[in-house]
Amino acid sequence: MQVFTGVERPESLSRWRSGVRGRRWAAGLGRWGQALRSPLGLVAATLLGLVLLLAIVGPILWGERADAIDTNALSQGSSSEHWLGTDSLGRDIFYRVLVATRLSVALALLATAIGVAAGVLLGAAPWLLGRRAGRFAVATINVAVAFPALLLVLFFAVIFGVGIRGAVLAVGLGMAPYYARVTSTLVAGVSGRDFVAAARTVGLGRTRILLRHILPNIGEPLIVNATLGAGGALLAFAGLSFLGLGVQAPSYDWGLLLNEGLNGIYVSPAGALAPGVTIVLAGLAFNLTGEVVAKKVGLRTANVRTAYSPVPPATGDEAPAAGRPDPSPVLEVEDLHVTVTGPAGPVTPVRGVSFAIGRGEAVGLVGESGSGKSLTALAVAQLIEAPGRVDARRLEFQGTDLVHTRGRAKGIGRLLGTSLGVVFQDPTTSLNPTMRIGRQLGEVVRRHLGKGWGEARARAVDRLRAARVPAPERRAHQYPHEFSGGMRQRAMIAMAMMGDPALIVADEPTTALDVTVQRQVLRLLQEIRAENHVAVLLISHDITVVGQVCDRVLVMYAGRVVEDLPSSELRTAARHPYTRALLAAVPGMKADRDRPLTIIPGRPVDPAHFPPGCAFADRCPLADDHCRAVDPALTDDGSGRRVACWHAGEPLPVVTEEDSVGVGEAS
Numbered sequence: 001m002q003v004f005t006g007v008e009r010p011e012s013l014s015r016w017r018s019g020v021r022g023r024r025w026a027a028g029l030g031r032w033g034q035a036l037r038s039p040l041g042l043v044a045a046t047l048l049g050l051v052l053l054l055a056i057v058g059p060i061l062w063g064e065r066a067d068a069i070d071t072n073a074l075s076q077g078s079s080s081e082h083w084l085g086t087d088s089l090g091r092d093i094f095y096r097v098l099v100a101t102r103l104s105v106a107l108a109l110l111a112t113a114i115g116v117a118a119g120v121l122l123g124a125a126p127w128l129l130g131r132r133a134g135r136f137a138v139a140t141i142n143v144a145v146a147f148p149a150l151l152l153v154l155f156f157a158v159i160f161g162v163g164i165r166g167a168v169l170a171v172g173l174g175m176a177p178y179y180a181r182v183t184s185t186l187v188a189g190v191s192g193r194d195f196v197a198a199a200r201t202v203g204l205g206r207t208r209i210l211l212r213h214i215l216p217n218i219g220e221p222l223i224v225n226a227t228l229g230a231g232g233a234l235l236a237f238a239g240l241s242f243l244g245l246g247v248q249a250p251s252y253d254w255g256l257l258l259n260e261g262l263n264g265i266y267v268s269p270a271g272a273l274a275p276g277v278t279i280v281l282a283g284l285a286f287n288l289t290g291e292v293v294a295k296k297v298g299l300r301t302a303n304v305r306t307a308y309s310p311v312p313p314a315t316g317d318e319a320p321a322a323g324r325p326d327p328s329p330v331l332e333v334e335d336l337h338v339t340v341t342g343p344a345g346p347v348t349p350v351r352g353v354s355f356a357i358g359r360g361e362a363v364g365l366v367g368e369s370g371s372g373k374s375l376t377a378l379a380v381a382q383l384i385e386a387p388g389r390v391d392a393r394r395l396e397f398q399g400t401d402l403v404h405t406r407g408r409a410k411g412i413g414r415l416l417g418t419s420l421g422v423v424f425q426d427p428t429t430s431l432n433p434t435m436r437i438g439r440q441l442g443e444v445v446r447r448h449l450g451k452g453w454g455e456a457r458a459r460a461v462d463r464l465r466a467a468r469v470p471a472p473e474r475r476a477h478q479y480p481h482e483f484s485g486g487m488r489q490r491a492m493i494a495m496a497m498m499g500d501p502a503l504i505v506a507d508e509p510t511t512a513l514d515v516t517v518q519r520q521v522l523r524l525l526q527e528i529r530a531e532n533h534v535a536v537l538l539i540s541h542d543i544t545v546v547g548q549v550c551d552r553v554l555v556m557y558a559g560r561v562v563e564d565l566p567s568s569e570l571r572t573a574a575r576h577p578y579t580r581a582l583l584a585a586v587p588g589m590k591a592d593r594d595r596p597l598t599i600i601p602g603r604p605v606d607p608a609h610f611p612p613g614c615a616f617a618d619r620c621p622l623a624d625d626h627c628r629a630v631d632p633a634l635t636d637d638g639s640g641r642r643v644a645c646w647h648a649g650e651p652l653p654v655v656t657e658e659d660s661v662g663v664g665e666a667s
């Protein structure tokens, strides 16, 4: 393993920090700028610009004229001197409308800021509070959203009392449920992303993950929503002032002017209408701007992986004991069950998986889609959250019991954070797009080794170098989008290496990459494993890849390991008909291209309807009534190989060309 290379100078660190902020803002502004360059965007931007300009210069240029009382011109209609007439004290309504822009807009923005802040706090509560209290928070948000916002505003206005302060609080809190709903949806979306899972394996707390990884990724849609909401706040505030609950004389905003104008509507209709028109135009400016930007940047609510909570104690039941190839395995899994919520209720897609991984050993987990490989890996990495459930007779990592320790005891968090690395399938979602690579990698060192950012960054550069990332110093300063797919996966591998890992779990790490890059990444995993004596659990659809990279192959079908054998014997000594079918489905270089690919007939079993006997029976050419009635146990043949089949190793019937028509999923 390469060594830690020392401390960064503080100047470069602060440059690094300010650079991060600058670039992030520049990127955001660039996107908004692009959005506002369309014809509709130009109209919205012009309107908004005008409103903001008026708010700034209005009171400076016309403040005095707007407040000047003229007893000779009380309640006059429109004239060349007073375009919109005068009020009951002879003050010019036109200038008053212009000057009122500042207070109207400022109060609307202040109320929006309060609404967003309260909404973010409430919306993030389900993430921060965990399962039970989180549910209560979600229910509270749902009930609050069900109330008409205007009713809430009036309710709060009565509680907080008449005047500017009460009205600002009322409008802000009245809008909060809406922002809470938006925030909780966005948080749920981002919290299912792989980079959040990666941060959890590092052992970061929920608050820190929220601040570092989630909020920066929902900032943009939140701002867009706030821009849209500001129009509504403007309207609500004007409403309160109109009703006499908001701004009080001698201060004035558009709502109050509208109220005064209505009293003199027969004398000066224009004076009564003008505040209303400005309210509509200003509201439109905010709404249009929000809409245009929302359309351009997209209000993203990322795909949510089911939210899970900490692992409850094991119950352990029927499955066979694991083979123990190593006297001190790094990972021991016995009778692992993972239960998740399917469309029709709880299902258990992983049911009784048992295996062990020795120090420095590479074990491949292979099987068709839906066989339970990823859930097995997530259970090992403690990434299954409620309502998902993990049960196991034994789940030990480095001799530490992971399953009977409720929640994430500090020691376990540190152990997993430093000794277990996870590489996810899709390198585009496994890195936080708003953080520089070096900073993301450095979190492990900061969190668990108690080092400063300088040392953390030095370690990150070192690990990037170990993961064969060219120019690692420069790359550590870059964002994920500046990396190619293969390079991002190298960065993920470097991240998995930031502690001192004993095991790297790689869940289909090459699926999203092209063939050449796949080879490079697999070779890198092999090299890193050899150099650092790290064990690897490699999950893949591709049995040949696993055969080439790993020492041992576990074949999974319908949530169980059906065969466990050394890779070197895969081609010659596989005994389960499913393993042999997987191997036969891989076309060789010498395969006749005019013949259709061999497929495995039938479909994998639905986890909601596992049959009583062998789950593979319906697709197996050797199956008989006994297979359909009694599920075979995974048994050790005494040489460390295990197989679960009543007809293990029996010759398969010859498949004719007619039998193997069609191209199937060559798993």
Ligand SMILES: Nc1ncnc2c1ncn2[C@@H]1O[C@H](COP(=O)(O)OP(=O)(O)OP(=O)(O)O)[C@@H](O)[C@H]1O
Binding pocket: 305, 306, 340, 341, 342, 349, 367, 368, 369, 370, 371, 372, 373, 374, 375, 376, 541, 607
């Ligand atoms: N969060 C979840 N909620 C409900 N069902 C789930 C969840 N995660 C996985 N499943 C189901 O559990 C089964 C096993 O999923 P898993 O992801 O472990 O399969 P896999 O073998 O890794 O497949 P793939 O190679 O396609 O990722 C599948 O039927 C899947 O639909």
